[in-house]
Amino acid sequence: MRIGELAARTGVSVRSLRYYEEQGLLTSVRSASGQRHYTEDDVERVGFIQRMYTAGLSSRTIAEVLPCADAPSEEHSDAALERMAQERDRLSEHITELIRARDALDDLVAIARAHRETLRAPAAR
């Protein structure tokens, strides 16, 4: 498929797909005229890339980790494994922080709601 279709199927912009290629995250086969062509597998690959971006990894870090996703049967050095584990931990910490932030928001919402009730039924007590 061509780049427009891949973009449509992944929900990622054409611009971003070209950027991913520039960053070495995605490869394409070029037709004689220079147009990029992708395989079905690339849909999934782009999904993974997006997920890693969401996780807060940079292009460079994703590039380090991707080979492991590509060829799970090769060694790819302990460094990459180390890197993945490290990013996983960082992500885990971040999730913990986000949950705390959500709790803080929850508290605020609860207090605001409670006070609204007070306003609505001032004669309740």
Add this chain to the structure above:
Amino acid sequence: MRIGELAARTGVSVRSLRYYEEQGLLTSVRSASGQRHYTEDDVERVGFIQRMYTAGLSSRTIAEVLPCADAPSEEHSDAALERMAQERDRLSEHITELIRARDALDDLVAIARAHRETLRAPAAR
């Protein structure tokens, strides 16, 4: 206390504290010479601001939400409450995505580790 001490106690840069003030998130009392002075409460306030930034809220959104944290006993319009609830949900979705991303990383790590075992004990089977 002056800005340097607040920075030290919150772990936030002096630059950021000025930026927060510029964004209307933090106020200070100015001495005759123009220096900013803060209260003990501001330490906690900066912590909350940081937490909201971590949660992915923009300055503008934090500015909308902060009045509720400041004065829980006022109404502050349903709009702010609505906004908080909305941000909370957005954050929740984001957390879910991050957990999925972490799971993906976990899978990769597990596969890589398993393969390393295979290499280390090739005669195991």
Add this chain to the structure above:
DNA sequence: CTAAAACCTGACATTGACGTCAGAGGCAAG
């Protein structure tokens, strides 16, 4: 064949939360 739609490269623009630097004034200690 022709026009529209999709693609190409290259380059500049954007956004947001800061970093950093310059030049000037403020404040406590010796």
Add this chain to the structure above:
DNA sequence: CTTGCCTCTGACGTCAATGTCAGGTTTTAG
């Protein structure tokens, strides 16, 4: 009084993923 540290304002720099535009080629539909 002066030395050294803190603070002030203002402005420009940064970074990373993307948007966007220009000018040109390719593909597709009619």
